[in-house]
Amino acid sequence: MQGFVFGNVQFFRVVEWQGAFSTIDVLFPSMPDERWRRNASWLAPEFIDDETRDWQANVQTWVLRSEGRTILIDTGIGNDKTRAVDVFNKRNGDFLDRLETAGVRPEDVDVVINTHIHNDHVGWNTRLVDGDSVPTFPNAQYLISRADFDYWNPVNGHIPASPFQSAADTGITFEDSILPVHQAGQAVLWEGNEYRIDEHLVLESTPGHTPGSAVLRLDSGTDRALFVGDVIHTPLQVLEPDHDTCLSEDQAEASRSRRRVLSQAAATNSLVIPAHLRGTGIMEVAGSHGNFSIKDWGPRTGA
Secondary structure (H helix, E strand, O other): OOEEEEOOEEEEEEEEEEEEEEEHHHHOOOOOHHHHHHOHHHHOOOOEOOOOOEEEEEEEEEEEEEOOEEEEEOOOOOOOOOOOOHHHOOOOOOHHHHHHHOOOOHHHOOEEEOOOOOHHHHHHHEEEEOOEEEEOOOOOEEEEEHHHHHHHOHHHOOOOOOOOOOHHHHHHHHHHHHHHHHHOOOEEEEOOOEEEOOOOEEEEEOOOOOOOOEEEEEEEOOEEEEEEEOOOOOOHHHHOOOOOOOOOOOHHHHHHHHHHHHHHHHHHOOEEEEOOOOOOOOEEEEEEOOEEEEEEEOOOOOO
16 A cells, blocks of 8 residues: 655555446536547556446545644445445445554544535445444544435435436435444534635635535645545546536536646646546646646655
């Protein structure tokens, strides 16, 4: 497991699952097939399967150590969860063992960040104990945007735009992975455009994929990074930022957020770290006159 040091912040990732989720024509309905084929030489096989046309993805958690605290960015799929997506349904995986191998026990976690409330980002918020869903990380604050909390609360009756989730599915996710941490008094429902975690880490609102989607900005010393959650699903969206996934609640707003994040990354020389990116998991981007490109992969500094 490779870890990186950016200024006074250390981070590394723990992968829960990797594989094919769905075909790119379904996931990215507005992206012309010609764009995929034009870029197949570097997209395949890491990011797409050129034969099956499947999107290749990781579900992973980024672990940060900052100002003496252990912070998790997203908590993956989870075990024993009823989910509409077959590969996420009733899993019995070893994520907590992988986390402990990396030196993190559940009781060591101080902060959990949910970049948004989709079931592949909140699953390990809780685990089953004697048939009840209880917080997996008993000493942690869970940072959840108020906008997402209200939107996905089943009492408000929102119907998800994604063809991979129904209202029943999002309701179950809320009830088994969000409500228990709120009832336990561990949820912090943050509001507004920004929420500062510490000197080095700030959450920024980036709505579109969900109303409360957020990016974590790391700014420490001369090093900068943006953990962008699901603002970007494929590196092709760096070159084609106006094409979104069918998973978003508001595809137009998601595209605007993506352009804003890419512009910020290019202007500040911040590394871009999407939630599901395979390979190094990290991109360095450049921008000029509204167009963006990938300058390099992986970190500039590491330890």
